[in-house]
Amino acid sequence: MKRKMAAIFLAACMAVSMAACGGSGASSDNAAGTDGAAGADDAAGGDDAAGTDDTAGGDDGTGGGEGGLITVGFSQVGAESDWRTANSASMKETFSEANGYELIFDDAQQKQENQIAAIRNFIQQEVDYIVLAPVTETGWDTVLQEAYDAGIPVIIVDRMVNISKDELYTAWVGSNFQLEGEKACAWLDAYAQATGKGEEQLNIIDIQGNIGASAQIGRTAGLNEAIEAHGNWTLLEAQSGEFTQAKGQEVMESLLKQYDDIDVVYCENDNEAFGAIDAIVQAGKTVGKEIGKDILIMSFDSTNAGLKDVLDGKIICNTECNPLHGPRVEEIIKKLEAGEVVEKQQFVDEEIFAGTGDVPSIKVKDAEGNETEYPVTTVTQEVIDARAY
Ligand code: GYE
Numbered sequence: 001m002k003r004k005m006a007a008i009f010l011a012a013c014m015a016v017s018m019a020a021c022g023g024s025g026a027s028s029d030n031a032a033g034t035d036g037a038a039g040a041d042d043a044a045g046g047d048d049a050a051g052t053d054d055t056a057g058g059d060d061g062t063g064g065g066e067g068g069l070i071t072v073g074f075s076q077v078g079a080e081s082d083w084r085t086a087n088s089a090s091m092k093e094t095f096s097e098a099n100g101y102e103l104i105f106d107d108a109q110q111k112q113e114n115q116i117a118a119i120r121n122f123i124q125q126e127v128d129y130i131v132l133a134p135v136t137e138t139g140w141d142t143v144l145q146e147a148y149d150a151g152i153p154v155i156i157v158d159r160m161v162n163i164s165k166d167e168l169y170t171a172w173v174g175s176n177f178q179l180e181g182e183k184a185c186a187w188l189d190a191y192a193q194a195t196g197k198g199e200e201q202l203n204i205i206d207i208q209g210n211i212g213a214s215a216q217i218g219r220t221a222g223l224n225e226a227i228e229a230h231g232n233w234t235l236l237e238a239q240s241g242e243f244t245q246a247k248g249q250e251v252m253e254s255l256l257k258q259y260d261d262i263d264v265v266y267c268e269n270d271n272e273a274f275g276a277i278d279a280i281v282q283a284g285k286t287v288g289k290e291i292g293k294d295i296l297i298m299s300f301d302s303t304n305a306g307l308k309d310v311l312d313g314k315i316i317c318n319t320e321c322n323p324l325h326g327p328r329v330e331e332i333i334k335k336l337e338a339g340e341v342v343e344k345q346q347f348v349d350e351e352i353f354a355g356t357g358d359v360p361s362i363k364v365k366d367a368e369g370n371e372t373e374y375p376v377t378t379v380t381q382e383v384i385d386a387r388a389y
Contacts (some may be wrong), residue, residue, distance in 0.1 A: 013089065016120055022335060070333065073122030077158075078110040080243045081271040082303040086389035087133070087158065087323035090266070094326030110210070110242075112133055116143045122312035130154045132169075134211035135319040137162040149305050155332055157325045159214035160363040166344070170336070173328045173346040175321050178213045180334060181222015183352050183374060184298055184319045186362040188264065189226065191317070194358040197291040199232060202263045205240035207251055210255045210267040216240070219268045236262065241272035248275030256283045264296045270306030270318070273299035287314050289356055303389055304355055310355045310379040318379075320350040323389060353377050 004248060038209065045272060072095050075089055088105070095103035104127065108114035114136050122130050123146055125295065130152050142162045147154050147167050156172040163169070205222055209216035220238065227233045236259050241248035248267060255262070265280075267273035277287050280288045280295055290292030299306055302320035311313040335342045359380045363371045377383060 001156045005304065016137075020083070029041045031303070067311060069097065069100055070102065070129070070337070071102045071125070071127040072129045072131055072333070073106070073118070073119040073125070073127040075106050075108060075115045075133065077115075077133050077135045078107055080110060081269055082305055083269060083321060083323045083387075084272075084299045085304065087325060091131070091329070092326075093328050095201035099330075108135065112139055113135060119143045119147060123152060123278040127152060128135060128148075129336075131329055132156050132161075133158045134161050137214055137217070138212065141165075141168065151343070153336060155329055157329055158323075169360045171332050171344060171346070172333065173325060174214070174348065175350060176354075177321075178221050178299055179217040179218075180321060180350065181227065181318045182364045183208025183222075184219075184266070184300070184317060184361060185222055185226030186364050187317045187319075187352060187354065187359055187376060188296075188298065189230070190359040191354075191356070191360055192291060192311060200291060202230075202233045202291070203236050203259070203261050204264045204266055204308045205236050205252075205255055205262055207248055207265060207267045207272045208238055208241065209243045211271075212318055213243075215243075215274075215300075216268055219266075222358050223266055223340070237268070241267065241275065243269045245271040245275040248272030249279045250275070252276040252279035255283070256280065257377070261297045262295055263291060264298060264300045268300055269321075270299050270301040270303050270309075270315075273297050273306065273309065273315055277309065289313060289316055304384060304387060306351060307379050307384045307387070310353055311381065311384065313355055316355050318353045319335075320352065322350055351375075351377055353379050355379060 015214055033225045056133040074095070077084060079085060079088070091187070092103065092105065094103040104125070106118035108118060115132065115135060118133065119130060120143065130147055132154060134156065137160055141163050144154055144163060145168060153166070156169050158175065161169060161171060169384065177299065191202070204223070204227065206220060208220055227235050237255055239255070241251045248271060252265065253277060265276050268275055277297060280287050286294045287297050289296070297315045297316045299315045300321055302318045306315060306318050310318050328348070332342050351378045352374055354376050359376050361373050361375045363373050365371050
């Protein structure tokens with residue numbers, strides 16, 4: 001196991017820049033040596049690690065997998081949304097014993113301190129790989145340094161980490177959240193124009209995700225950029241709905257008491273949209289497609305339930321965020337096992353769905369000014385049936 005860990009670590013090292021690896025002979029020696037675990041023990045020595053014992057399963061400290069299984073410790077954010085449920089299912093399905101893995105799954109209940117404790121526990125158990133879906137971007141330097149010192153490759157999935165040293169993770173796979181926001185706003189702009197309302201005033205509410213999560217940062221940035229570019233778009237308020245239905249509803253209920261001129265609610269995920277729709281309907285207002293008459297609901301994720309609301313005319317535009325990361329993470333692990341170089345960052349391709357055919361495609365410019373065209377899929381029952389989540 002130790003020899004294997006050393007090999008994996010070297011492969012991981014190959015994945016980062018030569019400069020980063022070149023100067024760190026000492027740390028790669030540490031990691032390859034059998035003493036690596038001692039460092040991890042120190043790190044895991046706090047009370048924190050004890051907190052995850054239940055979820056981390058019963059083979060504490062035995063190290064590695066049993067019977068040739070590859071051990072993967074996965075620190076999941078929580079179970080706040082339909083997206084998250086699909087994401088957990090994808091990971092569990094992929095990292096099954098039948099596929100050659102022992103998965104140690106830890107649900108952090110949206111708390112970073114639980115994720116840090118889980119990672120320390122994984123280090124203590126000498127797992128082969130740590131997979132982290134980080135709740136927020138910041139605050140990971142210390143614990144990821146501990147994993148690095150223990151020679152355990154860390155794969156980040158979904159949201160990003162903002163860390164001082166790139167080599168503290170081996171690879172990341174997830175979505176381009178700012179692009180998602182830009183696509184959604186390009187659709188809104190095109191839809192307003194296609195329906196002859198391009199010059200009308202649009203009052204917008206942003207129900208944000210968990211503040212500091214990449215999905216929130218990117219989607220909010222996409223909207224703010226569009227608001228700056230449109231003299232007739234006004235952001236009435238931006239408040240966090242924490243990516244949950246309950247909070248989405250609560251936020252919307254209070255905003256409906258403050259504003260009677262809301263045109264668009266930009267919900268940063270489907271579950272917030274479900275809550276916001278309930279609040280709007282209960283307040284006697286309509287969600288729908290007509291600017292100036294209805295409140296237009298924009299959403300992200302495009303889960304089955306989210307697309308059903310598009311089909312039912314409740315959500316007008318839903319920008320996809322693909323949660324099926326299990327096979328993508330497995331591909332990275334397989335490459336590392338084979339000693340191959342892996343891509344440091346991998347973005348997933350995603351679609352955009354609407355409840356009307358008024359906008360067949362949208363165009364979004366990147367930072368260099370190059371324009372990309374994205375087709376817009378009009379939601380039908382067949383479209384929903386054909387999807388896996
Ligand atoms: O959009 C939301 C979930 O980070 C992409 O987190 C993920 C987001 C997703 O709770 O539904």
